Amino acid sequence: MTRLAIAGATGLVGRKMLETIDRKEIPFDELVLFSSARSAGQQVEFQGQTYIVRELTEDAAKESFDYVLMSAGGSTSEHYSPIFEEAGAIVIDNSSQWRMAEGIDLIVPEVNEPKLDRKIIANPNCSTIQSVVPLKPLQETYGLKRVAYTTYQAVSGSGVKGKADLAEGANGKAPEAYPHPIYNNVLPHIDSFLEDGYTKEEQKMIDETRKILNADDLKVTATCVRVPVQDSHSVHMSVTLEKEATVEAIQALFENDDRVVLIDNPQNNEYPLAIHSTNKDEIFVGRIRRDDSLDNTFHVWCTSDNLLKGAALNAVQILEQVMSLKGVK
Ligand SMILES: NC(=O)c1ccc[n+]([C@@H]2O[C@H](COP(=O)([O-])OP(=O)(O)OC[C@H]3O[C@@H](n4cnc5c(N)ncnc54)[C@H](OP(=O)(O)O)[C@@H]3O)[C@@H](O)[C@H]2O)c1
Structure with missing residues (x-):
């Protein structure tokens, strides 16, 4: 049972992530879409289903996700990525928050591979x-x-x-x-x-x-x-x-x-x-x-x-790379 979340699903990059997940046929059993309180409750149509966007909270981040695509800015990532990570998720973050931190992989799949010392992987600058x-x-x-x-x-x-x-x-x-x-x-x-x-x-x-x-x-x-x-x-x-x-x-x-x-x-x-x-x-x-x-x-x-190779596509390619390293895709 693979649980996938997108935090920042209502943003420009988050919406491109959804399109890319669909195009690339990324396998998942459950998908959860998060935003701030501003857009929580919005309906998003995806792959024939209606998703209700949820507010990202600490309790929500403690639910056990396998993979989280974070696309909600640096301060949101600073706070929530370690909570998702602690609860067992691999977090692929779009902000600049973690990119240069020790032990954090900074990945472009055509160029390098994650070592996964930490379960937060940074998506580089566009x-x-x-x-x-x-x-x-x-x-x-x-x-x-x-x-x-x-x-x-x-x-x-x-x-x-x-x-x-x-x-x-x-x-x-x-x-x-x-x-x-x-x-x-x-x-x-x-x-x-x-x-x-x-x-x-x-x-x-x-x-x-x-x-x-x-x-x-x-x-x-x-x-x-x-x-x-x-x-x-x-x-x-x-x-x-x-x-x-x-x-x-x-x-x-x-x-x-x-x-x-x-x-x-x-x-x-x-x-x-x-x-x-x-x-x-x-x-x-x-x-x-x-x-x-x-x-x-x-x-x-x-x-x-x-928005694609500079953000959403590269993040989804990292997800594919990690899934393939783990034998999922
Ligand atoms: N645009 C690019 O080309 C690009 C390229 C590389 C990286 N990035 C990075 O990708 C991230 C998203 O960028 P964007 O261009 O998609 O920005 P955006 O269009 O302004 O969207 C921001 C998203 O983050 C959500 N958000 C904001 N504060 C939040 C919080 N406290 N909790 C949960 N969700 C929150 C917003 O939700 P609401 O709808 O509720 O406001 C929205 O879904 C940023 O970190 C940015 O630096 C962007």
Whole structure:
């Protein structure tokens, strides 16, 4: 008897998780949907059944679940994930709360596997997930020396409130999710600022890239930018490799690797685009060029749906990975 719960089932990511569980035919006997008191009582239709969303409480978290997909923000996860864990559940958490903690696995199934010292597994930052997948074959084949990221992140990365700021900003409404209008604007600011001038989002990309790729000495830098795009993040990477490479060899590497999809025909205006990535599971790469300003360095452009591979899909893939390690799926 497998008991599965989604905490934050009424959110943007939670709803994508439900769709993905259905598409991937994740096996379960009982499914419980949690939200805050605000949405408790809402009805959700799923696989021909009506589910009533329940308020997440300490007593509810002590019920014995096998698997919990947490998608309800950092402070909710900080409080409830250990309660679910203590009661025996494997918790896959979408927030940044646990990602860098000792003993917590930070997982992208195409790249690494959980050790399960703790039963809380962290789902990485959205831009980091789509970036480490193409970085992995480069690391395996050439070794990595340095990665410099610039991101172009969609408003759905800020949940329901981010989408509302873009939509309502077009009608002149003042922003609520962001410190400045996102409509007709570009914000070089995601999450709060740290003392050194970087943002937390940038620091997450730096730290999480090293942890997932198991490369403590990798030089990484990041500039994270919010753009007025509904869905799908775009990331530019300038990647310095250990061993000599060529543009053609990197294109061939990506072409033959089923973890990414190469679209690199600039003469025909063909390259990865946010609008083509939305509602797709794949990570798209292209615009492979030499960065002549540094030795053995290459530009890579990468797009992916932040709500799918950047959040819900990666979480469900971790669930599949754990189920398969336990012989369930
Ligand atoms: N959006 C993305 O691209 C993205 C990517 C990676 C990770 N994430 C992470 O995923 C999580 C969810 O993000 P989202 O974009 O789906 O946000 P969202 O649309 O604002 O949804 C938040 C969800 O959390 C629930 N929630 C809030 N406080 C709660 C509490 N105290 N107890 C139980 N449930 C509570 C909300 O329930 P109510 O309906 O009752 O408010 C709602 O279901 C966050 O941790 C976020 O950082 C998001």
